[in-house]
Amino acid sequence: MLQLNDIHTYYGNIHALKGISLHIDQGEIVTLIGANGAGKSTTLRTISGITPPRRGRVLFEDQEINGIPAHNIVKLGISQSPEGRHIFPNLTVRENLEMGAFTRNDKQGIEEDMERAFNLFPRLRERSSQRGGTLSGGEQQMLAIGRALMARPRMLLLDEPSMGLAPVLVDQIFEIVQNINEQGTTILLVEQNALMALSIAHRGYVLQTGEIVLADSAAALRDNEMVQKAYLGIE
Amino acid sequence: MPKSLKVGIWTFIGSFLFLMFYGFQSVLVAAIGALLIAIFGVLLALPLPDVVKSGLLTGIIGLVFVIAYAVERPAIALLGAMITGVSAALMASYRQHKTDLRAGAIQGALAGAVGGALTAIALFLVWLYIVPAAGVTNIAYAKLLSETIPLGASLGSDVAIIGWLSALTLLISMLLGALMGMARTVEGVRGNLLSYAILGLVVLLIPILDRQTELQLLNAFIPVFVFILLALGLNIVVGYAGLLDLGYAAFFAIGAYTTGMLSSPLHDTHWNFWLVIWIAAAVAACAGVILGAPTLPLRGDYLAIVTLGFGEIVPILFRNLGGGGPNGSLTLKLFGGQLGTADIAGFTVMDQVNLTGGVAGINPIDPPKLPGIVFGPQNQVPWFYLLVAIMMLTLFLINRLRGSRQGRAWTALREDELAADAMGINTVRTKLLAFAMGATFSGFAGAFYGAYVSAIFPTSFDFSVSIIVLCMVILGGLGNMAGVIVGGLLIMGADRLILPQTSNLIRKVVQHQQNTLDLPTYRDITQWRLLLFGMVLVLMMLVRPEGLLPNARRRAELHPDEDTAEQENATLFDAERDPQLAGH
Numbered sequence: 001m002l003q004l005n006d007i008h009t010y011y012g013n014i015h016a017l018k019g020i021s022l023h024i025d026q027g028e029i030v031t032l033i034g035a036n037g038a039g040k041s042t043t044l045r046t047i048s049g050i051t052p053p054r055r056g057r058v059l060f061e062d063q064e065i066n067g068i069p070a071h072n073i074v075k076l077g078i079s080q081s082p083e084g085r086h087i088f089p090n091l092t093v094r095e096n097l098e099m100g101a102f103t104r105n106d107k108q109g110i111e112e113d114m115e116r117a118f119n120l121f122p123r124l125r126e127r128s129s130q131r132g133g134t135l136s137g138g139e140q141q142m143l144a145i146g147r148a149l150m151a152r153p154r155m156l157l158l159d160e161p162s163m164g165l166a167p168v169l170v171d172q173i174f175e176i177v178q179n180i181n182e183q184g185t186t187i188l189l190v191e192q193n194a195l196m197a198l199s200i201a202h203r204g205y206v207l208q209t210g211e212i213v214l215a216d217s218a219a220a221l222r223d224n225e226m227v228q229k230a231y232l233g234i235e
Numbered sequence: 236m237p238k239s240l241k242v243g244i245w246t247f248i249g250s251f252l253f254l255m256f257y258g259f260q261s262v263l264v265a266a267i268g269a270l271l272i273a274i275f276g277v278l279l280a281l282p283l284p285d286v287v288k289s290g291l292l293t294g295i296i297g298l299v300f301v302i303a304y305a306v307e308r309p310a311i312a313l314l315g316a317m318i319t320g321v322s323a324a325l326m327a328s329y330r331q332h333k334t335d336l337r338a339g340a341i342q343g344a345l346a347g348a349v350g351g352a353l354t355a356i357a358l359f360l361v362w363l364y365i366v367p368a369a370g371v372t373n374i375a376y377a378k379l380l381s382e383t384i385p386l387g388a389s390l391g392s393d394v395a396i397i398g399w400l401s402a403l404t405l406l407i408s409m410l411l412g413a414l415m416g417m418a419r420t421v422e423g424v425r426g427n428l429l430s431y432a433i434l435g436l437v438v439l440l441i442p443i444l445d446r447q448t449e450l451q452l453l454n455a456f457i458p459v460f461v462f463i464l465l466a467l468g469l470n471i472v473v474g475y476a477g478l479l480d481l482g483y484a485a486f487f488a489i490g491a492y493t494t495g496m497l498s499s500p501l502h503d504t505h506w507n508f509w510l511v512i513w514i515a516a517a518v519a520a521c522a523g524v525i526l527g528a529p530t531l532p533l534r535g536d537y538l539a540i541v542t543l544g545f546g547e548i549v550p551i552l553f554r555n556l557g558g559g560g561p562n563g564s565l566t567l568k569l570f571g572g573q574l575g576t577a578d579i580a581g582f583t584v585m586d587q588v589n590l591t592g593g594v595a596g597i598n599p600i601d602p603p604k605l606p607g608i609v610f611g612p613q614n615q616v617p618w619f620y621l622l623v624a625i626m627m628l629t630l631f632l633i634n635r636l637r638g639s640r641q642g643r644a645w646t647a648l649r650e651d652e653l654a655a656d657a658m659g660i661n662t663v664r665t666k667l668l669a670f671a672m673g674a675t676f677s678g679f680a681g682a683f684y685g686a687y688v689s690a691i692f693p694t695s696f697d698f699s700v701s702i703i704v705l706c707m708v709i710l711g712g713l714g715n716m717a718g719v720i721v722g723g724l725l726i727m728g729a730d731r732l733i734l735p736q737t738s739n740l741i742r743k744v745v746q747h748q749q750n751t752l753d754l755p756t757y758r759d760i761t762q763w764r765l766l767l768f769g770m771v772l773v774l775m776m777l778v779r780p781e782g783l784l785p786n787a788r789r790r791a792e793l794h795p796d797e798d799t800a801e802q803e804n805a806t807l808f809d810a811e812r813d814p815q816l817a818g819h
Contacts, residue, residue, distance in 0.1 A: 050656060074659030082657050088650035099647050102640070103659035151659060 001026045001186055002047070002078075002155060007056035007066075009039075009046045016042045017053070018210040024155070024188055029181050031189040031197040031218070033231055034207035040190040041083050043207070044157045047188070048080045049073040060155070075103050079153035083160050083190075085144040089133030093124050096132050096143055100150030109152070117146035120176055138169040145176070155186045162193045174200050194231035198222045206231070239280035242778060247273035250770060272770055279778040286342055289326035290349020293319045296725065297354035297408075303736040305361040306369050306743070309397075310383045310448030312404045315354045317437050317444075320408035322721055323350035324415035325430070329718075329784045336420050343416015344409045351408025355401035362397050369740065370747030383448045411437065424638060430717065431630055438623050442616050453615035455732050460622050461684050463723035465700075466707040467629055467716060468676030473705065474714035474786070475642065476669035477649025479539040481701055482526075482546020486674040488696035489522050490515040490681020492553050495597035495691050496590065508603035512682040519678025520671040522549075527670035531663060534652070546701050554693035557593020596692035600685050610686075618687055625683060629676050633716060636672065645669055703727075706768070710775055712782030721783055726768070734761045 002024045009017040017039050024030045032040045045051040047058055049070035058066040060076060068076070079100075088096050097117055101110045118125040121142040127135060132143060141161055148156055158177065162170040170193065178200045181187050191197035198204055198218045206214035206227060214221065221227050228234040250269035278291050297319035304311035324343030333339040366376050377393040380400075387396045411433070418429035445453050465487055472480045493515040497506045506514075530541050591597065602610035608617045636642055644665045647655035656662050685691050703726065711722020738760045775782070 048657065050653070069661070070656045071659045071661045074657070080657045082653060086651050086654040086657070088647060088654060090650055091646065099643065099654075099658050102643065102647070147658075 001061060002188070003057075003059040004043070004047070005057045005059070007043070007046055007053045007058065009042055009051055009053045011042075011051070016210055017046065019056070020207075020210070020212055022205050022212065022215070024186060026186055027181070027184070028203060029177070029187045029189060029201045031191055031194075031201035031204040032207055033191055033194040033197055033204060033221075033227075035230075036192070037209070038207040039210040040207055041159055042210075044080060044083075044159050044188070044190055047073075048078060048157060071103075074151050074153075077152075077154040078157065079148040079151040079155070080157040081144040081148040081159060081161065083163070085140045087132040087135075087140050087143050087147065089131065091132055092129050093132060093135070093143060094128045096147050097124075097150050100147035101152075103151060110150070113150050113152055117149055120149075120179060121146055138165050138173070141165060141169075141173060142176075145173075145180075149180065149185070153185060155188065156180065158187060158189045160190060160192060162191060162196060170196060194227070195222075198232075237282075239277050239282070242280040242774075243273045243277035246276035246770075246774060272774075275771075276774050276778065279774065285330035286327050286345045287349055289330060290323045290346040291353065293323040293326060293346075294350035294353030296322075296728075297350055298357040299733055299737075300728075301354055301357035302361055302365065303733050303740060305358060306365055306371060306740060307379075308383065308448070308450050308452075309358065309361075309380055309400065310444070310450060311452075312354055312358050312400055313407060313448065314441065314444055314450065314452070315357075316351050316404040316408040317411055317440065318724065319350035319354055320347035320411035321415050321434065321437055322724075323347050323408070324412035325419070325717055325721065325784060328416060328419035333416070333420050334422075336417055339416040339418075339420035340413040341416070343419070344413035346416070347408040347410070347412020348405065350412070351405040354408065355404045358397055358401050358404065362393070365740070365744070368747065369743045385447065424634070427634060431627075431634075434717075434720070435623070435627060438626075439620075442619050446616075452732070453619050457615065457618055457622060457687060458684075459724065459727040459731055460619075460626060461680050461687075462704060462707065462727045463720055464622075464626055464629060464680040464683075465677055465704045466711070466719045466723045467626075467633060468673045468680070469704050470708050470714065470716065470719045471633065471636070471645075471676070472669050472673035473708055474719070475637065475645040475649065476666065477645075478666065478669060479535065480542045480670075480673070481539045481698075481705065482542040482544070482549075483673070483677060483704055484696045484698070484700035485526075485546045485549035486519045486522060486677035487681045487684070487700065488549050488553060488693075489519045489674075490678035491685035491691045491696070492591060492597070492681075493518045493678070494682040494685040495592075495600050498601040498686075499597050499599065501589075501592055501597050505601055508601065508682075508686055512679060515682035515685075516675045516678035519674040519681065523670035523672075523674030524667050526674075527667045531666060543698075543701075546698060550693040550696045553591045554593055556590040557595070591693075594693065596690060596695075597685075598690035600689045600691070602686055602689065612689075622683060622687075625679055629679065630716065633676075637716075641665070641668060703730075706772060710772065710782060712785040714786035715782070715784055718782050718784030718786070725783075729767070730764055734764055734767075 004020055004022050007017050007020040008015070020039070020043060022030075022043075032043060034040050042051060046053050046066075049065070049068055049072070053066050056066070057064055060078060063076075065073060065076060065078075088099060091099065094114070097114055098110070101113065104110055118128070123139055124142055124146055127139060132140065135143060141163075145156075145158065145161065148158075161173050161177065165173065174196050177187060177189065181200075189197055189201060198221055201218040204216065204218050204221045205212050206221065214224065214227065216224065222232070247269050250272040251265055275292075275295060278288065278295070281288065283291070297315040300315045300318075301312050323346035327342050327346035328339065331342070333342050362376070366373075373393065377396075380393050380396040381387040381390070384396055384400055385403075386399065390396050390399055415430065415433050418426060418433055420426070421429055441456065442453060444450065465483065468486075469480065469483045472478050472483070494508070494511050496502060497504055497511045497514065498508060499505075526542065526545050530538050533541060603621065604610070605617070610617050610621075644655070644660045647658060647660055648662055648665050648669075652662055655665070707723040707726050708719050709722070710726060711720065712718025741760060
C-alpha cells in the first residue's frame with residue numbers, strides 16, 4: 001500500500017534520514033521504533049509531506065506522492081495525528097473533529113464518522129462542547145486520533161500516541177488503535193514505548209540514526225536480543 | 236479587597252499622577268479627571284448585573300457625548316440615545332446570552348433604559364450648569380431648543396422641551412435596545428443579519444436626524460465610518476487568521492493613491508470613480524499578496540516587524556515617486572524623523588517622473604458622479620450613503636467569508652498552523668487570502684477616502700493610522716465584527732467628535748468666565764487624546780482583555796464563567812483518576 005524507496009530527508013544540512021526503505025501492506029499495523037532522534041517522526045513527516053525528501057520515492061498505492069504538498073496528501077487518504085497532539089486549543093471537541101473533515105464535503109458521511117469517533121472514544125462525547133485546550137493529556141490524544149480519523153483515511157500515521165500519558169491510559173489508547181485497525185484502517189505507528197508498540201503491531205522496523213537496522217515481524221523483534229537490550233530494557 | 240476597588244484605587248492614583256505631570260497645575264482638576272477615569276474602571280470591574288453594567292458603560296459615552304454637544308446642539312441627545320440603546324443591548328447580550336425572545340427584549344430594553352437615563356440626565360446637567368457657564372442666555376437656549384427639537388415649538392417653555400427631549404431619549408434608547416435584544420436571541424446567520432439590519436437602520440436614520448435637527452455632524456461621522464471599514468478589514472487578518480499586521484495603513488494608502496492617480500488632474504486621467512474603486516481594491520489585494528508571500532514562514536512578532544516595515548515603506552515610496560527633489564537625493568525618514576539623506580545616481584531618472592505628487596500629494600481628486608446627485612464638499616448626504624453602502628457590502632461579504640470553508644481554514648490557521656496543514660488545509664493560500672481580503676476592504680476605504688477628502692498626502696497614512704485601527708479591533712473584540720464596529724465608534728467617535736467639541740466647550744466657558752481668548756494648552760482637551768487613549772487601553776487590558784464585545788472563543792479563554800471553569804477543572808483530574816471513565 002505504502003512504499004518508501006531509499007528516502008533521504010534533510011533538515012537544512014542535517015542528514016536526518018539516510019536511505020530509508022520500507023513498505024506497509026493493506027490492513028497492517030507497522031511500527032517504527034527507535035531512540036530519540038533516530039528519525040522516526042521525520043519518516044512520518046516525510047510521508048505526510050510536511051518535510052519532503054531530498055532523494056528517493058514515496059509510493060502510495062503505486063502513485064508517487066513525494067513532492068505533493070501536505071494538504072493534498074490528506075486528500076489521497078493518508079492522515080496524521082502529529083507528535084505532541086497539536087489539537088486546536090480554543091475550538092470545542094466537536095469543532096476539532098469537524099476540522100479533521102476539512103477536505104470532505106459529504107455532510108452525512110462526516111456526521112457518521114463523528115458518531116464513529118464518539119463511539120471509539122466515549123469520553124470525547126461527554127466533552128463535545130468543551131474547548132480542546134482544557135482536556136487532559138489522555139483526552140487530547142484521543143481527540144488527536146479521532147480528528148485524524150475524520151478525514152476517513154485509508155492509512156493513519158500515529159506519532160507517539162503514548163507520549164506523556166499515564167500507563168493505564170497508554171493501555172487504553174493502544175487498545176483503541178487496535179480497534180481502528182480491525183475496522184479496516186492501515187496504521188503506521190511511531191513509538192518510543194517499544195514494548196507496547198510491538199505488542200499490537202504486525203511488523204516493525206528499528207531505526208538508528210536515520211537508518212533501518214532491523215526489519216521483522218513484531219513477534220520476532222520482541223525476541224530479538226538487540227531489541228530487547230536496547231529498547232525493551234531486558235538484559 | 237474586591238477587584239473593583241483595587242482597580243478603582245490604582246486607576247485613580249495612576250490617572251492623578253499622570254494628569255498632574257501632564258500640566259494640570261490645579262490639583263482639583265487633576266483629581267476630578269482621575270476620578271472620572273477611575274469610575275469608568277470601577278464600573279468595568281464591579282460585579283453589577285450585566286444589564287445595569289452594560290447600560291452604565293454605554294450610558295457614560297452617551298453622557299459625555301451630550302455634555303460636549305448639547306450647548307450648541309441639544310438634539311444630539313436623540314442621536315446619543317440611538318447609539319447608546321443599540322450598543323447597551325448588544326453589550327448586555329454578549330455578557331449574558333438570552334435565547335427567549337421576550338427575555339431578550341426585556342434585557343435589551345433595560346440596558347437601553349439605563350444608558351438612555353444617563354444620556355437624559357446629561358441633558359439636564361447641561362441645561363442647569365453648562366449652558367449658563369458658557370454664557371448662553373436662557374432666552375437664547377429656549378429659542379435653540381424650540382427650533383431644533385421635533386415638536387419643540389409647540390411646547391413653549393424650555394423646561395417642557397427638555398422634559399420632552401429626555402423622555403424621547405429614554406424611549407428611543409429603550410425601543411432600539413429592545414429591538415436589538417430581540418434580534419440577538421435569534422441564532423446563527425439570520426440573527427447576525429437581523430442585528431446588522433438594526434445597526435443599518437440606525438445608521439440610515441442619522442442623516443435624516445442630522446438634517447431635521449441641524450446637527451451638521453455628517454462630516455465628522457464620515458471619517459469615523461472610514462476607520463470602522465478599515466478595522467473590519469484588519470479584523471480578517473488579525474482577528475480571524477491570527478496574523479499580526481502592524482502596517483495596515485499601507486493598503487489604505489494604496490487604495491487612496493490608486494484612486495488619486497487614476498482620477499485626478501495629476502496625470503489628466505479622469506476615470507470613473509465607480510470603476511476606480513474596484514481597481515483600487517484589486518491593487519490593494521495584489522499588494523496584500525505581495526506582502527504576504529515573503530512573510531509566509533513568519534509568525535507573531537517576526538511577522539509584525541515585517542508588516543511594520545511595509546507600512547513605513549509604502550507612504551515613503553509614494554512620497555519619493557513624486558519627483559521634484561534635489562537631483563538624485565533620497566531622504567530616509569522613519570516615524571517622521573529624518574534618518575539621513577543619500578545621493579543615489581539612479582534616482583536622477585526617477586526624479587524627472589512625477590507619479591504621485593510627492594510631498595504635495597494629489598489634489599484635487601474627482602468625486603463620484605451619479606445622475607441627479609452631486610457629491611460635493613457642501614453636500615455630505617450622498618457621501619454618507621455611499622459609505623454606508625460600501626460598509627453594508629463589506630459586512631455582507633465578511634459575514635459570508637466567515638461562515639465559509641475559508642473562514643474555518645482561518646480559524647484553524649490561527650489556532651495551530653501545523654495541525655491546519657495536517658488537516659488538509661492549504662496554509663499558503665489561506666494566509667495569502669487573509670492578507671488579500673483584508674487589503675481589499677482597506678482598498679475600498681482608501682478609494683472612498685481619497686475621493687471624499689479630495690486631497691491625499693503621504694503623511695495621511697503614517698504608522699499611527701495602523702496602530703489606531705489595530706486598537707479599534709482589540710478594544711472592540713478581536714474576531715467579532717459587532718465588537719470591531721463598537722470599538723471603532725468609541726475610539727474614532729471620541730477622537731473626532733467628543734474631544735474637539737469638548738475642547739470648544741471648554742474654550743467657550745473659559746472665554747465667558749475669564750473674558751480671555753487664549754486657552755492654556757492643558758485645557759485644550761484635544762491635546763489629551765493620546766493620554767486618554769492610552770489610559771483606556773491599559774484599563775481594558777487589565778480588566779477586560781477580550782474586548783468590549785468579545786468573540787465567544789476568546790471570552791471563554793480569558794474569562795471562563797464559573798460553570799465552564801468547574802467543568803474544565805474537573806476533567807483535568809478525573810481522566811487520570813478514573814481511567815475506566817476515560818475509555819469505556
